[in-house]
Amino acid sequence: MTASYWPAASVKSSREAFDSAFRAGAQSHGAVIIENFSFEAPWTDIKSLQDLLVRRPDICERLNAAQPPTKPNVKLAAVNFNKDSNRIIDQKVSLDSSAKRISKMAEDGVDIVELLGEQCKSIIDFHANIEALLAPRIMQALSGLVDDQLDSIHSDRAFTLRLCHYFERQAGEIAPRCGKHRDYGTFTIIFQDASQPGLEMLRDGVWQRVPAGCCVVQFGWCSQIRSNDRIKALPHRVVDSPAGADGIVPRRDSVAFFVAPDEAALLETITREGEVALYADMPTTHKQFKALMARRWSEREGTVEAGSDTRSQEDIVEEYQRAATMRHASAMDSGPAIKEALSTAAAPAICA
Ligand SMILES: O=C(O)CCC(=O)C(=O)O
Numbered sequence: 001m002t003a004s005y006w007p008a009a010s011v012k013s014s015r016e017a018f019d020s021a022f023r024a025g026a027q028s029h030g031a032v033i034i035e036n037f038s039f040e041a042p043w044t045d046i047k048s049l050q051d052l053l054v055r056r057p058d059i060c061e062r063l064n065a066a067q068p069p070t071k072p073n074v075k076l077a078a079v080n081f082n083k084d085s086n087r088i089i090d091q092k093v094s095l096d097s098s099a100k101r102i103s104k105m106a107e108d109g110v111d112i113v114e115l116l117g118e119q120c121k122s123i124i125d126f127h128a129n130i131e132a133l134l135a136p137r138i139m140q141a142l143s144g145l146v147d148d149q150l151d152s153i154h155s156d157r158a159f160t161l162r163l164c165h166y167f168e169r170q171a172g173e174i175a176p177r178c179g180k181h182r183d184y185g186t187f188t189i190i191f192q193d194a195s196q197p198g199l200e201m202l203r204d205g206v207w208q209r210v211p212a213g214c215c216v217v218q219f220g221w222c223s224q225i226r227s228n229d230r231i232k233a234l235p236h237r238v239v240d241s242p243a244g245a246d247g248i249v250p251r252r253d254s255v256a257f258f259v260a261p262d263e264a265a266l267l268e269t270i271t272r273e274g275e276v277a278l279y280a281d282m283p284t285t286h287k288q289f290k291a292l293m294a295r296r297w298s299e300r301e302g303t304v305e306a307g308s309d310t311r312s313q314e315d316i317v318e319e320y321q322r323a324a325t326m327r328h329a330s331a332m333d334s335g336p337a338i339k340e341a342l343s344t345a346a347a348p349a350i351c352a
């Protein structure tokens with residue numbers, strides 16, 4: 001099915017056709033529907049795994065034991081929180097997995113298949129297929145748009161697969177299913193259960209729905225900064241789908257595959273000819289940038305209490321934008337003086 005609003009690119013088309021459709025869509029709309037990826041998310045196994053997590057706190061505890069409390073593998077705050085505490089927490093349960101997280105659990109003696117059952121095998125295979133067959137094509141297409149050498153800052157394979165479970169609930173609740181936010185990294189591929197809509201993206205001030213069942217790619221802060229705004233990190237959220245006659249909003253399941261730059265890679269803005277850099281005075285590495293951006297919506301995730309630094313991600317990025325504007329203004333001011341100095345200076349000595 002082709003979505004009416006969002007541009008699409010088919011992985012069955014030639015590499016050139018895919019790259020050009022993807023780049024055009026990314027640039028014009030900030031999100032692209034991916035068509036014809038041969039591998040379906042194993043929804044039956046995903047849902048049964050999510051049901052297991054909700055039923056078995058002991059399993060969640062074992063999954064989380066290898067992780068620092070601020071970065072748990074399973075986020076259960078939405079089901080555990082005290083409803084009288086006035087905290088607004090996203091009404092979802094999520095399970096994150098990555099090569100790093102799985103090997104940490106193995107070090108702790110946790111065999112993931114033994115703990116989660118046979119159903120996790122199809123999910124591991126799906127993860128492997130995205131990583132081997134889809135993510136590289138997107139990276140390739142994006143390379144020509146963000147940075148010609150995008151591969152070189154993704155050698156650590158900082159990829160995370162997140163299974164999101166928005167449990168059924170009464171219509172009209174205040175807490176969002178997933179509140180408005182932008183992703184951190186290079187790009188995110190989202191797979192959605194065909195039966196339940198809910199994902200929306202904010203473009204030109206209007207919330208646009210993403211049809212249920214579509215696979216969609218959108219971009220994070222790292223790509224927006226690196227591409228000098230040639231592509232944008234769109235704010236997005238998940239809202240309730242229509243309730244049934246009983247007033248219950250049905251469950252929704254999705255899979256998000258996050259791709260982020262290597263932590264040691266430099267955070268830079270790559271300008272094209274004729275462009276003025278729109279970001280300046282950023283931290284040197286992605287590790288430093290991530291530390292600044294992480295958990296700015298802690299209250300939504302319910303993983304940590306809000307700290308003393310109350311700046312939002314938007315506030316932080318706006319500081320870099322302001323720094324670039326000031327630099328540009330002062331370069332314009334000192335322009336004539338520099339020209340004058342250059343025209344009267346002695347020709348530089350050339351070393352033989
Ligand atoms: O569930 C979805 O469709 C989107 C999830 C999302 O935006 C996220 O986890 O960052």
Ligand SMILES: [Fe+2]
Pocket residue numbers: 181182183188236
């Ligand atoms: Fe997101």
